[in-house]
Amino acid sequence: MAAEETSKLCELGEAYPMKGGDGPKNYANNSTYQRGAVDVVKHVINMAIEEKLDIDNLMLSNSNTTFRIADLGCSVGPNTFSSIDTIIEAVQSKYQTQGPRPSSSQIPGFQVFFNDHTSNDFNVLFKSLPDQNRRRYYAAGVPGSFYGRIFPRASIHFVHSSYALQWLSRVPKEVVDKDSPAWNKGRIHYLNSTEEVARAYRAQHAEDMECFLDARAQEVVCGGLMVLIIPGHQLQGSPNDSHSFLNVTYRLLGSSLMDMAKKGVVSEEKVDSFNIPIYHMSPQELEAAVEQNGSFSIEGMEHLPQVPKLDTVAQNAQLIASHSRAVTEELFKQQFGDELILDELFDLYRKKLEAQPSIFEFMGTTTFLAVLKRKAN
């Protein structure tokens, strides 16, 4: 969860500064999407709390009760803070207008748990928190994988997770096993690979979603809500369609890496054992996982707007290359260390994207937002 996807592009660009920052990655060129996506998310959160949060049964009548919010895969902030503000405003407003006793003293206190892997930079996160006097919540950081239990039983009232659930808990074992039919030699992802590799990724994803929902079922109070923002698979075609946008981009990034292996810049063995642990789930897969788990109902599903195309092929190629780098840079560094020159890799990738202008016709991933509610036991 250290890296994030499309809608956090601008902020990630700032966190990992790159050359040519005045180019297609500048804020003006991306803020339309940012604004559009933020508006949809805000609207859905407001509607979910307004219509689906049953505060009479959710909270104890005790006025001392705390409303606890978990942000899963928060990274180093600060994107996460505006969603948290939206959630708290909506809950406060609901208490003010529909609370059991409409007195402001009945509005609960808020505690927000910012979660990410232990390797996340919590020092940066804590320093970027809004000032304690201006915040309407008490903040805490929670280190650990959200594929396991990280909170006490029935202690969380609202879960928010944005651009985090696409990360698998690990690269599927089979795809790095030379003796397995799912060995993913010379490629870096299940898209544009064999059915065996895709199956291994699907299985890992199914297992991860089972763990995620099992853990949350224990941690979220009955009636509690989850808002999950998930970068899924593309609108056009199936994820395995070899002409799909995602498929082509993973293929070109993989082939850029293989070109560097052939030139002797990186070891081919390391390329063979390198795989990006991202899975592009479909709304239907989420539905199936929720049904299998049995503890949650799906209360709503929305598609976020597509990232708008830029004017020229060169700009679009640069946008995609920069975005891919922001998301995957840490993975590349872990696998290849200093032996891989990332500038060279992503420049090669950008050129390959430019050479295939037709792919930008179907540019974009489907990001969807799901509202889940913890059923009564």
Add this chain to the structure above:
Amino acid sequence: MAAEETSKLCELGEAYPMKGGDGPKNYANNSTYQRGAVDVVKHVINMAIEEKLDIDNLMLSNSNTTFRIADLGCSVGPNTFSSIDTIIEAVQSKYQTQGPRPSSSQIPGFQVFFNDHTSNDFNVLFKSLPDQNRRRYYAAGVPGSFYGRIFPRASIHFVHSSYALQWLSRVPKEVVDKDSPAWNKGRIHYLNSTEEVARAYRAQHAEDMECFLDARAQEVVCGGLMVLIIPGHQLQGSPNDSHSFLNVTYRLLGSSLMDMAKKGVVSEEKVDSFNIPIYHMSPQELEAAVEQNGSFSIEGMEHLPQVPKLDTVAQNAQLIASHSRAVTEELFKQQFGDELILDELFDLYRKKLEAQPSIFEFMGTTTFLAVLKRKAN
């Protein structure tokens, strides 16, 4: 709270490695005290939970309730973890033997909040946490000063704070104000200074304790306990006795710094505005603060064993110099940056200590442990 005092000497020595680590600071020379102090703390925590924690009234009958522990001024660990284990074992044991319904399913889950300033290294803390599978608690980090509110109302059942409350929230304003009668020119602490300076420190401490107890009164549930381990003032004589051990050590450290100013190594102006924001409270001052606040009762008070003297004056001088450096190094760096050579300062200090062998007869500070209970409203 980034630095700690006497009983954490060995671990701090490791966190801020120094030359001559095989000398008097090695573990063998210090472990007797470590063991003695840890044993007393463990015993008092066990007794407090056994005798003073009223689990019938403390917890809701709901078996899902979480027992929440706050560790205030945790630094980067790992010293804090063994006390947390002691607390949890004692609470579990109490539930097993005296719980409302003596069934293991009634034992609450545990959540531990590790608190320190935002500038604390939470990344190191989180990495040093016991493995999630071996821990009996869910962990969270909470950034912020414990002189303000950091937790929701009535959300904490047990507070632990070890070697943190001696740190004032800030250097008293008057002592760095040239126009104030409390201007602490040429000295670095209220001990061995004027009555005006001592008064400014006392006033700051009184204000801080008021803030601390007010915040905790709101955060701790009725019947909840606080165990505070506080490095207080010396056994022999009053804190202002110019021959007391603490008084002499602060004077010698201050005069070492002034010697360097006279040599032109550091600016005298910076020395004048440098003051160590540590206050050595007495048990009586704690009692007075608790009485004024009114929300807590003092259920017990224990003195921790004295740090044992080493065999020679040279060893004792080295021990004190190393310890002072561990506690104050960050403060010196903040004020003087690279212009001050810390090796030179603490070597000078060590030599001054060696030249006054009589002070080691009264070596040591009084560290005391207080058990407070949140009264019913």
